Amino acid sequence: MSVICTERLTRRFGNVVAVRDLDLEISGGGVVGLVGPNGSGKSTLIRLLLGLIKPTSGTATVFGAPISHPRAYAARVGALVEGPAFVPTLSARTNLRSLARLRGIPNGRVEEVLEAVGLLDRSKEPAKRFSLGMKQRLGIAAALLPDPELLVLDEPTNGLDPAGIVEIRTLLRRLGDEGRTVVVSSHLLSEIEAACDALAVIRYGDLLFSGPMSELVSRAGGCIEAQPEHIADVTRLAELLASRGWTVSVREGDVLVDAPASQAADVNRAAAEAGMTLCALRPRNASLEDVFLRMTGEPQEAPA
Amino acid sequence: MIRVVRSELTRLGSPSLLLGGIGLMTFFGLLATVVVFVTAGSGSATLPGTQNITVAMLEAPDGMFAGLQTFAGMLGIVALVVWAMSATTDVSSGLIRLLVQAEPRRLLLLGGKIVALVAFTCAATLVATVMVMPMVQGLANSAGVSTAAWQPHLVHTMITGYFHLTLCILLWGVAGLCIGILTRSAGISIAIGIGYLLVFEGVLGMLLRSGQKWLPGAAFKAIASGGSADMAFTTALLLGVVYALAALAVAATTFQRRDVTA
Numbered sequence: 001m002s003v004i005c006t007e008r009l010t011r012r013f014g015n016v017v018a019v020r021d022l023d024l025e026i027s028g029g030g031v032v033g034l035v036g037p038n039g040s041g042k043s044t045l046i047r048l049l050l051g052l053i054k055p056t057s058g059t060a061t062v063f064g065a066p067i068s069h070p071r072a073y074a075a076r077v078g079a080l081v082e083g084p085a086f087v088p089t090l091s092a093r094t095n096l097r098s099l100a101r102l103r104g105i106p107n108g109r110v111e112e113v114l115e116a117v118g119l120l121d122r123s124k125e126p127a128k129r130f131s132l133g134m135k136q137r138l139g140i141a142a143a144l145l146p147d148p149e150l151l152v153l154d155e156p157t158n159g160l161d162p163a164g165i166v167e168i169r170t171l172l173r174r175l176g177d178e179g180r181t182v183v184v185s186s187h188l189l190s191e192i193e194a195a196c197d198a199l200a201v202i203r204y205g206d207l208l209f210s211g212p213m214s215e216l217v218s219r220a221g222g223c224i225e226a227q228p229e230h231i232a233d234v235t236r237l238a239e240l241l242a243s244r245g246w247t248v249s250v251r252e253g254d255v256l257v258d259a260p261a262s263q264a265a266d267v268n269r270a271a272a273e274a275g276m277t278l279c280a281l282r283p284r285n286a287s288l289e290d291v292f293l294r295m296t297g298e299p300q301e302a303p304a
Numbered sequence: 305m306i307r308v309v310r311s312e313l314t315r316l317g318s319p320s321l322l323l324g325g326i327g328l329m330t331f332f333g334l335l336a337t338v339v340v341f342v343t344a345g346s347g348s349a350t351l352p353g354t355q356n357i358t359v360a361m362l363e364a365p366d367g368m369f370a371g372l373q374t375f376a377g378m379l380g381i382v383a384l385v386v387w388a389m390s391a392t393t394d395v396s397s398g399l400i401r402l403l404v405q406a407e408p409r410r411l412l413l414l415g416g417k418i419v420a421l422v423a424f425t426c427a428a429t430l431v432a433t434v435m436v437m438p439m440v441q442g443l444a445n446s447a448g449v450s451t452a453a454w455q456p457h458l459v460h461t462m463i464t465g466y467f468h469l470t471l472c473i474l475l476w477g478v479a480g481l482c483i484g485i486l487t488r489s490a491g492i493s494i495a496i497g498i499g500y501l502l503v504f505e506g507v508l509g510m511l512l513r514s515g516q517k518w519l520p521g522a523a524f525k526a527i528a529s530g531g532s533a534d535m536a537f538t539t540a541l542l543l544g545v546v547y548a549l550a551a552l553a554v555a556a557t558t559f560q561r562r563d564v565t566a
Contacts, residue, residue: 051408071408074407085398089319099311101307101311
């Protein structure tokens with residue numbers, strides 16, 4: 001049975017369509033990435049699934065129960081939505097105890113989740129004294145409180161230092177390997193690539209891809225990276241290659257040509273004919289980032 | 305429901321709410337009592353919606369509560385702020401996301417919050433009353449107020465005085481909760497509460513004249529005083545309950561239907 005299933009799920013805020021006719025199915029177990037630029041509808045989708053907001057149209061189920069009745073699955077779901085939220089003057093432990101009491105969870109579980117996120121030693125300190133990274137860990141601890149079968153984490157590594165990111169990634173992998181379903185939304189592709197088994201790509205409310213990560217990368221194939229000798233020629237080269245029928249994108253002074261390595265000579269010839277000298281021309285296997293850029297047509301950290 | 309109340313009480317144990325709620329209520333209670341006894345009969349201890357306190361009123365059997373009753377609106381504003389902040393902080397901190405996700409029955413969440421806030425307010429009013437009472441005898445002596453009429457019914461007067469005062473303060477709290485849920489802003493809620501008590505009801509009263517006694521502030525004050533010349537306690541209490549039910553209906557409908565976008 002699908003853990004999450006949406007059918008033509010739509011949510012509008014005035015004239016803005018945050019989620020549009022979304023058909024998405026997430027099976028149980030493993031870590032699933034929910035990827036999209038900022039403002040792409042990831043958080044809105046998560047809010048819809050958790051029953052925090054109501055859909056404009058369409059339906060969705062979590063563990064087979066409709067999202068109009070979130071009580072049916074609330075005890076099986078833990079979530080961190082748009083950053084951690086706590087009473088700043090209360091200690092980490094008291095904050096978690098308050099949430100544990102709401103869910104009818106014994107205090108012993110609070111100690112377990114504090115240990116799991118590495119905050120046991122700092123649990124007596126008021127949450128307001130915590131760094132952003134520690135607050136993020138506390139948010140994850142709150143999500144883990146019900147020992148959830150489905151864990152939904154919205155940008156869980158925000159504010160974490162590299163070591164913290166690796167720790168959280170390891171934690172997510174462990175939770176996924178234990179058989180839980182972990183849905184991680186992020187606009188940071190490296191994070192998704194390292195932690196997830198499958199992913200769903202969303203842009204402005206539209207689902208662009210859903211499936212195993214390997215399928216997405218293999219489907220994308222490779223590309224050719226061409227770097228003109230003079231940086232001023234980047235735009236001209238991109239326009240030239242586009243006019244010859246290639247699909248191109250520009251990134252950090254390079255022109256990425258959506259073509260197999262066998263066409264590298266053709267690219268070089270076209271540039272030379274136009275009076276441009278290339279100082280680098282190399283075939284590249286597509287990374288998740290390349291695929292994402294091609295799918296969404298914009299940088300991964302596009303403004304909302 | 306018990307789970308929700310326990311959870312809410314845990315959060316109400318926040319030092320800022322304890323100090324802000326119980327501390328401020330006690331401070332205003334002490335201040336009001338001192339002001340009333342020191343200025344008794346001079347006519348200077350009046351605020352909009354309050355009356356001049358005479359020595360004869362202080363010498364009445366319930367005179368020990370005159371300060372708290374006269375300035376009940378002020379204590380009510382503290383409750384209004386605490387109740388409004390309890391509602392708005394959940395939103396501004398984003399905690400509402402966790403609460404609604406953990407307990408999707410929103411009316412149960414709201415009910416639990418109200419029960420917890422009632423308990424908190426009763427405790428805060430009790431602390432304020434207990435702190436004020438020992439001081440009253442000394443103030444009466446220094447102001448030349450006879451306390452002979454206080455003694456025969458001391459316990460009964462204290463219990464009924466506390467009961468009436470608490471009812472009044474709770475009604476202000478309910479108003480604060482409703483405003484807090486509607487506005488989702490602690491600042492706006494406080495401004496509306498204070499603005500209403502100090503300005504708006506006074507202006508409205510001037511327009512309505514004979515109808516002034518039916519306004520919330522006047523009705524709540526009549527409850528605090530155990531009834532007034534204009535309105536019997538039972539009538540005031542009924543009116544207060546009607547206002548409270550209306551406010552709760554608005555708060556519950558809004559809380560139940562509104563998207564959690566914080």
